[in-house]
Amino acid sequence: MADTYDIIVIGGGPGGYVAAIRAAQLGFKTAVVEKSHLGGICLNWGCIPTKALLRSAEIYHYMEHAKDYGLSAEKIGFDAAAVVKRSRGVSSQLATGVGFLLNKNKVDVIWGKATFTAPGKLKVEAAQNPPKNAKGGGDYSAKHIIVATGARPRALPGLEPDKKLIWTYFEAMVPEKMPKSLLVMGSGAIGIEFASFYRTMGVDVTVVEVLPQILPVEDEEIAAIARKRFEKLGMKIMSGAKVSGVTKHADSITAHIEDAKGAKHDITVDRMISAVGVVGNVEGLGLEAMGVKIERGIVVTDGLGRTNVPGVYAIGDIAGPPMLAHKAEHEGVICVETIKGLHTHPMDKNKIPGCTYCTPQIASVGLTEKKAKEAGREIKVGRFPFIGNGKAIALGEPDGLVKTIFDAKTGELLGAHMVGAEVTELIQGFVIAMNLETTEEELIHAVFPHPTLSEMMHESVMAAYGRAIHV
The missing domain is CATH 3.50.50.60 (FAD/NAD(P)-binding domain)
Structure with missing residues (x-):
């Protein structure tokens, strides 16, 4: 006889485990099916370990340029194996943390690969080397099944990765x-x-x-x-x-x-x-046999996670771009709350921030200047350079730009785009402003702390309206 749940989530990545925890919070008997590692690609092979690598590179860069800060450092070097080991250790720590959170919320973890046999029914092929005393292979059922299987690297014909060269x-x-x-x-x-x-x-x-x-x-x-x-x-x-x-x-x-x-x-x-790029992991789940609509490798949903087959849902990368962990997490919450019958609405993808953690960092939300013009908007654009900011100069990071785009008629913030030190930590301010439908007047009247990089956000807004002070 199949083990029965209210909700089963296929995939323990950011979208999957967040959906499962929210489901448990709402009183659903919940399980997650995971075939290899909790936290998914993001935590184990993407977002988190790359940031650990980039942090090592950042510190190495500062060590090489110690004299720029009045310091001295000799015999600068690195141990590649140690850099990698630190990155893997960070991922391992967080994966363990995900397991703790699922256990804390009484979410069962089923170790294996799931395939639909019918709506509401799954067969799980046991994973190799699962944790001791873990649930594994067998038949499972749930009224609601959320597919959150993520994505994998895209391969171009003739240029397929071979793991060596x-x-x-x-x-x-x-x-x-x-x-x-x-x-x-x-x-x-x-x-x-x-x-x-x-x-x-x-x-x-x-x-x-x-x-x-x-x-x-x-x-x-x-x-x-x-x-x-x-x-x-x-x-x-x-x-x-x-x-x-x-x-x-x-x-x-x-x-x-x-x-x-x-x-x-x-x-x-x-x-x-x-x-x-990446492609969604939609194959081998039995979705096609059940008639779940898939277009161009993406499971079609209604914006609330629901597919065309009752009781089957999709979130995260397999539900379409932007293929970002924070988008998947929010979709998971929306999906589960919709199942619960709470008041929900589709995510506004125009308000999902994107961050690139290179040197210099890049962060953005909303329309680019080109997209705003193509949409027929009359716009005001504000720009403020890092060289005009005291904190940036003190940090030794004078290169960069904060750019804001407003609707000229209404003062609506249409987009914000940044390049420079720590902009991935600044962008959330503009995300919140857009979600609260904040106008340029309200942003101008806000008091930003000094000395901070965030002052450039304020100056950029004022620059769009001819009021910038420090440039």
Whole structure:
């Protein structure tokens, strides 16, 4: 006889475990099915361990530039294995924490791979080496089943990762040794973060982007500033170019590149990272057999997590972009609260922030200047440079920009875009402002603490209305 629950969540990543905890809080008997590790890709192989690597690189950079701060440091170096070990330790600690939270909220963890046999029914194939005394293989049922199986790296034909010469983010996070040279294919958040990490650690890095602009989803002006900084730090960037093929050698790889003008270039490097996006894990779940609507590799939902099949829900990466952990978490909460019958509404994807933790950092929310104009909006744009901020200069971080975009008629904040030190910690201020429908007048009247980087947010708003003080 099948074990029965109110809600079963397939996938223990950010969306899945948050949905499960919220379900338990609302009184549902809940279980999570996970085949390998709690916390999903984000916690184990994405968001968290990359930030640990980037933190090591940041400190190494400061050590190399100690004299800029009136300090001295000799015999600067690093142990690649120790850097990786620290990153893996951070992930392990947090994965253990997720298990603790699920247990605290009385959520059962079923270790294995789940497949639908019918609406409301699952067969779980037991995982290899599950924790002792854990639930595993068998038949399970629930009135509501939420699919949160995440995504995996996209592979291009002829350029498939081989784990040796062509890496995905899995291999890039645990190098046995630092390569001397590296080519990164793709300049989205994943590609640029790895390019930034390896370049800071002394690797000769080349980035190839098929589109004319690197960081394609970002505001053009912000992306251009970032590119200038990347190149100043020694990164080589080829935009409007594509890797048409590769030739593999014993311990290196030659990338055959075609630029925007049709000219061909060969670049030989030790390793290549494929960072051309991700695809949802929709296969092997039995969704198609039940008639769940899937379009272009994405499970179609109504914005509240519900698919076209009653009792089947989808959240996170498999429910479509933006493929971000915080989007998945919020979708999980919306989905569960909808099941409970609480008042919910679809997430406004225009108000989901995006952050890239390279050097310099990049953060944004809402419409870019170009998108706002394309939408027919009459806009006011404010800009404030880091060089005009006392805290930025004191930190030795004078390069960067805060940019805000307002509707000229209503004062509505349409978008905010930043590049520079710690902007990933600043963007939430604009996210809150947009969610509260704050106008430019209210932001101008707000008092920001001095000296802080956040003052640049204030000045940028005032600049849009011709009132900036320090520029």
